[in-house]
Structures are given as structure tokens and as C-alpha cells.
Amino acid sequence: xxxxxxxxxxxxxxxxxxxxxxxxxxxxxxxxxxxxxxxxxxxxxxxxxxxxxxxxxxxxxxxxxxxxxxxxxxxxxxxxxxxxxxxxxxxxxxxxxxxxxxxxxxxxxxxxxxxxxxxxxxxxxxxxxxxxxxxxxxxxxxxxxxxxxxxxxxx
Amino acid sequence: xxxxxxxxxxxxxxxxxxxxxxxxxxxxxxxxxxxxxxxxxxxxxxxxxxxxxxxxxxxxxxxxxxxxxxxxxxxxxxxxxxxxxxxxxxxxxxxxxxxxxxxxxxxxxxxxxxxxxxxxxxxxxxxxxxxxxxxxxxxxxxxxxxxxxxxxxxxxxxxxxxxxxxxxxxxxxxxxxxxxxxxxxxxxxxxxxxxxxxxxxxxxxxxxxxx
Numbered sequence: 001x002x003x004x005x006x007x008x009x010x011x012x013x014x015x016x017x018x019x020x021x022x023x024x025x026x027x028x029x030x031x032x033x034x035x036x037x038x039x040x041x042x043x044x045x046x047x048x049x050x051x052x053x054x055x056x057x058x059x060x061x062x063x064x065x066x067x068x069x070x071x072x073x074x075x076x077x078x079x080x081x082x083x084x085x086x087x088x089x090x091x092x093x094x095x096x097x098x099x100x101x102x103x104x105x106x107x108x109x110x111x112x113x114x115x116x117x118x119x120x121x122x123x124x125x126x127x128x129x130x131x132x133x134x135x136x137x138x139x140x141x142x143x144x145x146x147x148x149x150x151x152x153x154x155x
Numbered sequence: 156x157x158x159x160x161x162x163x164x165x166x167x168x169x170x171x172x173x174x175x176x177x178x179x180x181x182x183x184x185x186x187x188x189x190x191x192x193x194x195x196x197x198x199x200x201x202x203x204x205x206x207x208x209x210x211x212x213x214x215x216x217x218x219x220x221x222x223x224x225x226x227x228x229x230x231x232x233x234x235x236x237x238x239x240x241x242x243x244x245x246x247x248x249x250x251x252x253x254x255x256x257x258x259x260x261x262x263x264x265x266x267x268x269x270x271x272x273x274x275x276x277x278x279x280x281x282x283x284x285x286x287x288x289x290x291x292x293x294x295x296x297x298x299x300x301x302x303x304x305x306x307x308x309x310x311x312x313x314x315x316x317x318x319x320x321x322x323x324x325x326x327x328x329x330x331x332x333x334x335x336x337x338x339x340x341x342x343x344x345x346x347x348x349x350x351x352x353x354x355x356x357x358x359x360x361x362x363x364x365x366x
Contacts, residue, residue, distance in 0.1 A: 035292050035294060036292065037253075037255040037291055037292055038253035038255065038291065040253060056291055056292050057291075057292040073249050073250065073252065073253045074253070075253040075254060075255050076255075077255045077258070077294075077366050079294075079366075081257070081258040081364070081366060083254060083255050083257075085250045085251070085253045085254045085255070086250050087247065087248070087249035087250040088249055090250075116246060116247050116249065116250045117250060118195075118247055118250040118251050118254055120197065120198060120254070120257070121204075122258075136190045136226075137228075138190055138210055138226050138227075138228055138229070139190045139192070139208050139209065139210050139226050139232065140208075140209045140210075141192055141206060141207065141208050141209075142206065142207040142209070143204070143206055144204050144205045144206070144207075145197075145202065145204025145205060146197045146200075146202065146204045147194070147195040147196060147197050147198060147204070148192065148193070148194060148195065148206045149191075149192070149193040149194075149195055149243065149246070149247045149250075149251075150190065150191070150192050150193075151190065151191040151192075151246050151247070152189075152190055153189045153190075155187065155228075
């Protein structure tokens with residue numbers, strides 16, 4: 001395990017992750033990043049370490065984690081029209097989301113730690129393709145249009 | 156931290172490096188983490204984009220429909236190879252089954268100088284409302300635009316009036332106000348580039364995006 005982390009290299013990335021994950025605790029409520037469009041079976045949103053059941057229409061914020069159990073499916077549409085949907089036994093962190101085209105603030109980073117993700121890119125990828133990134137424990141995936149599928153088999 | 160502890164962690168790090176990080180063990184105790192990445196066609200347009208997969212061991216680009224790569228922990232992504240539709244369905248069927256439909260965009264046009272919809276656009280309003288109602292948990296963004304006739308500041312206000320008119324139609328149709336974002340770009344985001352003080356029907360519009 002320690003080896004895997006060393007090989008991945010990013011102690012810095014881990015630090016950043018912790019920082020992003022902790023941000024909502026100290027900051028004001030962040031702007032909504034999107035909404036749940038589908039929730040089937042065991043599906044929850046983990047926010048500030050607490051899991052709440054994901055229901056259709058639920059607001060999703062940057063730094064939220066989407067999690068499904070064995071029979072779960074969960075889908076989210078983000079403000080920039082990006083679409084994220086995950087299958088059973090999946091965990092996806094919405095690590096970074098910024099969508100303010102007028103201020104040129106555009107960023108989308110999602111991190112799949114296990115399970116299956118179907119991703120369709122939205123406006124951010126059109127306006128600034130290099131600022132859209134999917135991450136797994138081993139890979140960084142750049143999406144320049146539009147539809148990517150990612151599966152992570154956790155050890 | 157004491158010097159003694161420092162030495163201990165340095166030794167621990169050395170042992171870690173010596174025990175496996177320097178050269179991968181031939182038979183890892185745990186199965187390595189494996190990623191599979193597939194480039195699929197856009198669900199609505201059928202267009203195929205491009206995806207790059209990068210690991211510390213290398214980078215691979217996927218540029219064809221169904222092209223896939225596999226990543227083993229610490230290794231380079233494998234060269235692209237096609238994944239069958241059956242395999243895609245097996246791995247991603249559940250995720251694809253709940254994929255939300257793409258956002259829909261409408262452009263509604265206005266008579267010059269005010270917030271009166273053109274006859275054609277007025278006839279299109281029911282389509283917009285139907286698109287909203289057909290969706291699960293809909294959200295709508297409404298952005299008003301003007302042509303370059305008149306002062307820029309006045310046009311920001313005019314764009315907002317136009318957007319507000321459309322928002323009110325959505326609210327009358329039963330949409331919750333918290334689900335509608337209204338903004339005005341005035342004359343700063345022209346659909347058709349023109350000089351200043353130019354009447355241009357295609358610039359007098361409200362852009363409605365239904366998510």
C-alpha cells in the first residue's frame with residue numbers, strides 16, 4: 001500500500017485532496033455544482049464525512065463523494081452540462097468544480113476510486129478542454145470530447 | 156521530532172524501497188489495481204472525441220469509437236484495442252442505463268428595442284415548456300442578449316428584461332423559482348458579429364438551456 005502511494009508520487013495531490021475535502025467545513029456553503037438525476041438502490045452522497053441517501057433532485061456540491069452499493073446506480077448532471085453516472089459498488093469524488101465562464105473560472109476534476117463511470121463532457125470541456133480531468137488511483141484521463149467510460153477494479 | 160525517530164523513519168523508508176518499490180515484485184500478494192478506459196461515441200450526436208490516459212509509466216491516446224486501454228498498477232497503459240459492445244455493456248451497462256439525457260438549448264428571438272417575442276419564437280415557447288416538463292429534476296438557465304443598437308448599459312438592462320419575461324413564463328408553467336437562473340449578457344455576446352449601433356434580429360435573443 002505504502003509502495004503504491006510512493007509510486008503514484010503525489011503526496012502533494014493527497015494534500016490537495018484533503019484540503020479540498022475539508023474546504024466546505026470552514027467556507028460558506030459552496031455554490032451548487034449540479035443535481036442528482038437518477039438514484040437506484042443503495043446510492044448516497046458523502047458530504048463532510050457523512051453519508052446521506054441520494055434522492056433525485058438532490059443538490060450536489062464540489063467535494064461531494066457519490067457512492068453506490070451492490071445494487072446501486074447514481075447519475076448527476078452538472079451546471080456545465082457534464083453528465084456523470086456510476087454503476088454498482090462505485091465511488092466517485094467531485095474533487096473540483098468551477099463554472100464561471102464570465103470570470104474564466106473553469107475546472108472539473110472527478111476521481112473514481114472504484115467501480116464504473118460513464119462521463120459525457122459539457123461546456124467546460126468545450127471552452128477549456130485541458131481543465132477537465134478524470135482521475136483514478138493509477139491514471140489521469142484527459143477528455144477532449146465527449147464520452148468516456150472508466151472502470152476501476154480496487155485491489 | 157528526535158534524531159532517533161528520524162533515523163528510524165529513514166531506515167523504514169529504505170526498507171520500503173528495498174523491499175519492492177525499486178523493482179516490482181514478480182508475484183504481488185494483492186491483485187494490482189486495474190483501470191479500463193474506453194472511448195465511446197457521444198450518446199446523442201454519435202461523434203467520437205479523444206481521450207488520453209496517463210500514468211507514471213506512459214501515455215496512450217484513444218481516438219476511435221470503442222478504443223480501450225488497460226492500466227495495471229504502476230504500469231503503462233496498454234496500446235489501444237477495441238472493446239466489444241458486449242464487454243462495454245457488461246462493464247458499464249448499469250452506469251449507461253441511468254445516464255441523463257443531454258441538455259437542450261433554445262434560442263428565442265425578440266422584436267427590436269423591447270421584450271416582445273417574435274411570432275415564430277412565441278410559437279416555440281410551448282416546446283421549451285414541454286422540454287422542461289419532460290425532464291427529471293429540471294434546471295433552466297435563461298440568458299438575455301441584445302443587438303448593438305443603443306448604449307451598452309441600457310442593453311444589459313434590456314437583456315435582463317427579455318430573460319425575465321421568459322423566466323416568468325417558466326414560473327407560470329409551474330417551475331420552482333430556485334431552479335431558474337437568469338442573466339443578461341447585453342450586447343457583449345453577439346451571435347452575429349456587427350459594428351456598434353446595428354440592428355440585427357439574430358442578436359436579439361434569449362438563450363434557454365434546459366438541463
